[in-house]
Amino acid sequence: MKSNLLFAFAVCLVLVAAIAPSRRAVATQGHVDSSAMPDDPSAPVTGNPKGDVTIIEFSDYNCPFCKQSAAALEKFVASDSKVRVVHKDWPVLTDASAYGARLALAAGYQGKYAEVHAALMRIPGMRISKDRMLEAVKASGVDMDRLESDQKAHAQEIDALLERNAEQAETLGLQGTPAFLVGPYIVPSALGYEDFKQVVADARTKMRGGD
Amino acid sequence: MSRAFPWTRILAVVVGLILLPGAASAGPPLPADAAFRLGVADSGNATLVFAWDIAPGHYLYRDRIAVSTDDGKAVPLELPPGAQKDDPAFGATQVYHDHVSTTIARSALPASGAIHVTYQGCAEHGVCYPPVGQKIDLATLAATPERKSLAPAVVVPAGPAQTTQGRTDGALASRLSGDLPTVLLGFLGFGLLLAFTPCVFPMLPILSGMLARSGQELTPRKGFVLSSAYVLAMALAYAALGLAAAWSGQNLQVLLQRPVAIVLMGLVFVVLALSMFGLYELALPAKLATRLSRATGRPGGSIGGAALLGFGSALVVGPCVTPPLAAALLYVAQTGDVLRGAAALFALGLGMGLPLLAFGAFGGRLLPKSGPWLVTVKQVFGFLFLGLAIWILGRVLPGPATLGLWGGLAIAAGLWFGLLRSRGFGMRLAGGGIALGGAFLLVVGLGVVPLSCPLAVCAGTTTASMDDTAVSFRKVSTVNAFDAALAEARSKGQPILVDFYADWCVVCREIDREVMADAAVRARLGNVAVLRVDVTADSPESRALMHRFDVVGPPTMLFLNARTGREADDSRFVGAVSAAQFLQTLHKVGA
Structure with a gap:
């Protein structure tokens, strides 16, 4: 009779042992975990590809906060030659956002992602139509014929990349745009120039400390 | 970036958030459906009231609120003027803080079916949310979240399944939003149907073994009480699945299939089996046992044991994803209605356990009360528990090892019952046969004889x-x-x-x-x-x-x-x- 009790303890032990590691897994999810963010070789990179700190940017071309942050980031990267930036287009706000993201990624095949990205981010406002986006891309100096043929030829790759970006954003628990991963930190909101400067400095200190 | 223990990373996030000025001091952003809460109510005079509660520090765009019918027609809206927001990056726009509401006449809406409400907003500290979609059932006014799919090509590779749920769980999930007693009765019925599947079979020997351990003290009443505790705990385990899904968005069963849980549960069965052979008496220190029996008012306190066994069996031993289970978990995940989902799962677990309850009350009569037969029956259950241990461990062990263990068990059982404990020639022959069969499995498992698995038992290998x-x-x-x-x-x-x-x-x-x-x-x-x-x-x-x-x-x-x-x-x-x-x-x- 008493033995059932002991058995009960044993079962308890099993449950505790099984649940304890799972709690940790739950807590990690939604925060920074480098294993959840595989290095995606097809995501466009700007700044110094060999930089010591990587900023991963999740953004949308119809998101005003993204536009403010993109300008600040551009200014910051110009002032810090050791920063690597990975752009993860995550079009979630409007239909035109996805259209813009595809244009920018297609431009990447002729090495012009940075130009098109900057051109789209510079259009002020948040209800930018596809036509206005196309206009801005044309004015950015990109070879439009090449862009169109690349867009057709690589449609599947581009869509797969957008899908992966969305998956990763979801895995990280991001709720909206913009969001930045700066070294070991996650910042799920807009950043200004001074903010970038500070987070990157903190990231360097943290990484030197051995993390 | 170096790989480090996750806690340090979490700490890094926390430290990072504290260090960041302004922007990040607000902490992680709220999920969109918590930032903007939509309530729909019937005002009584043939109009519907749509009201949004907006979390502090958040705002909704006036021109991003839209209502459409099932066939995609826009429903005209009269929205109050919002606060003017004029920012170079945003352009001139009107936004709502705190609260906004509007009414729509029933006459402007379809007579039945559903309407779709979408809205979009941002957090002041710098996050813009994707559009939020809610489907409003015009009969019940219940809201179901639906993700607005943007340009379809974005989701080309997979077409996230939010639009199409499978036949079974989709239909079931919608049934969950009906009248609660009907839902519970329905899930009880589903549970009963599931009781006769391999999801529940492993629980029969566990329950019988538990009853056999009671030996002389086993009366129908005691059998019923023990199996009730077992079944109730099993149902609670299913309800806990619903809670875990709401809490972490994950399936607890998946988490419990970690090797560590499986190995421990396997060991528990081995320990239990050995005690059945009388190798030792599992007993608590007398002092503790007395205190516990005083607390439960009954000697032994085996009810608690039965309950924990039921809880463990449901989660670790017989994890089966079935349509009703999937439907209830999805319902919880999509609506956040934890209580209803957990109640449905509880009913499901109860239904699965009902036949066990009957078995516990009446099956006990079949068990001998004392004498040499009781010893034999206990030993049979000992081997059964060892079998359960192998069966569970088979989920983490390589196939040939599992096969070898089965072989070893068959040899032991055959020798034990056939050659050592029986006197009749037939029994001895049968025992010898089983032992020989076991030896064959062992040899195959050890890889001595190469065999491309003609046996059903090695399909798992x-x-x-x-x-x-x-x-x-x-x-x-x-x-x-x-x-x-x-x-x-x-x-x-x-x-x-x-x-x-x-x-x-x-x-x-x-x-x-x-x-x-x-x-x-x-x-x-x-x-x-x-x-x-x-x-x-x-x-x-x-x-x-x-x-x-x-x-x-x-x-x-x-x-x-x-x-x-x-x-x-x-x-x-x-x-x-x-x-x-x-x-x-x-x-x-x-x-």
Whole structure:
């Protein structure tokens, strides 16, 4: 009779042992975990590809906060030659956002992602139509014929990349745009120039400390 | 970035958030549905009131609120003027803080069906949310979240399953929003049906063993009380699944199939088996036992033991993903209505346990009360528990090792009962036969005799019976590998079977053995690209893939259309399936 009790303890032990590691897994999810963010070789990179700190940017071309942050980031990267930036287009706000993201990624095949990205981010406002986006891309100096043929030829790759970006954003628990991963930190909101400067400095200190 | 213990990373996040000035001091952003809460009510005079509660520090855009009918027609809205927001980056726009409401006359809406409300906003500290969609049932005014899909091409590879739920769980999930007593009764019924499946069978020997341990003290009343505790705990375990799904968005069963839990549970059965052989008496220190029996008012306090055993059995021993379970978990995940989901799961567990209850009350009569027969019966259960241990450990051990263990068990059982404990010639012969069979399995398991698995028992030892050249079969476990395999499969233009599988999933193996090995099924599978998603290990990658298709656990199979990349209607199977049903669906998707 008493033995059932002991058995009960044993079962308890099993449950505790099984649940304890799972709690940790739950807590990690939604925060920074480098294993959840595989290095995606097809995501466009700007700044110094060999930089010591990587900023991963999740953004949308119809998101005003993204536009403010993109300008600040551009200014910051110009002032810090050791920063690597990975752009993860995550079009979630409007239909035109996805259209813009595809244009920018297609431009990447002729090495012009940075130009098109900057051109789209510079259009002020948040209800930018596809036509206005196309206009801005044309004015950015990109070879439009090449862009169109690349867009057709690589449609599947581009869509797969957008899908992966969305998956990763979801895995990280991001709720909206913009969001930045700066070294070991996650910042799920807009950043200004001074903010970038500070987070990157903190990231360097943290990484030197051995993390 | 160095790989470090996750806690340090979490700490880094926290420290990072504190260090950041202004922008991040607000902490992680609220989820969109918590930032903007929509309530719909009938005002009584043939109008509906739509009211949004907006969290502090957040705002909704006036021109991003829209209502449309099922066929996509926009419903005109009269919205109050908002606060003017004029910012170079935003342009001039009107926004709402705190609260906004509007009314729509019933006459402006369809008489039945549903309407779709979308709205969009931002957090002041710098995050813009994707559009939020809510489907409002015009009869009940209940709101169901629906993600507004943007440009369809964004979701081309997978077409996240939010639009199409499978036939079974989709229909069931909507049934969950009905009248509560009906829902509970329905789930009780589903549970009863499930009671006669392999999901519940392993619980019979566990319960019988538990009753046999009571020996002389076993009366029908005691049997009933013990099995009630067992069944109630089992039902509670299912309810806990619902709570865990709401709490972490994850399937607790998947988490409990970690090797550590499986090995521990296996060991528990070994310990229990050894005590059945009288090797030792499992007993607590007398002092503690007295205190506990005073607390429960009954000697022994075995009710608590029975309850914990029931809880453990439901989660670790017999994890089966079935349509009602998937429906309830999805319902909880989608609506956040934890109580209703947990109540439905509780009813499901209760239904599954009802036959066990009857067995506990009346089956006890079949057990001998004392004497040498009781000893023999206890020993039989000892071997049964050892078998359960091997069966559970088989989920983590390599196939040949499991086979070897089965062989060893058969030898031991054959020798024990046939040669040592019986006197009749027939029994001795049978025992010897069993022992010989066991020796054969052991030899095969040890790899002495190469054998390409002609026995049903070793079906579990092959990774997959589909693994041959006739069927285009890819096994993936990461998002990148899945996307690559999917792109390749789509380029062939064949229907794509996405098959969520895990080594620990008993029903998955049964499907491999009985459905995938069927000749007619195999012939048709030749025209299908099979992507097997291996979710044996619980990882962010496997969670992301399950999340993408709204899958709560294996086995779940669904078909994608190669051209659109979307899930084919009515093509989803959750849980066990027969070859005939599977063939029907293969036919429907054009394989």
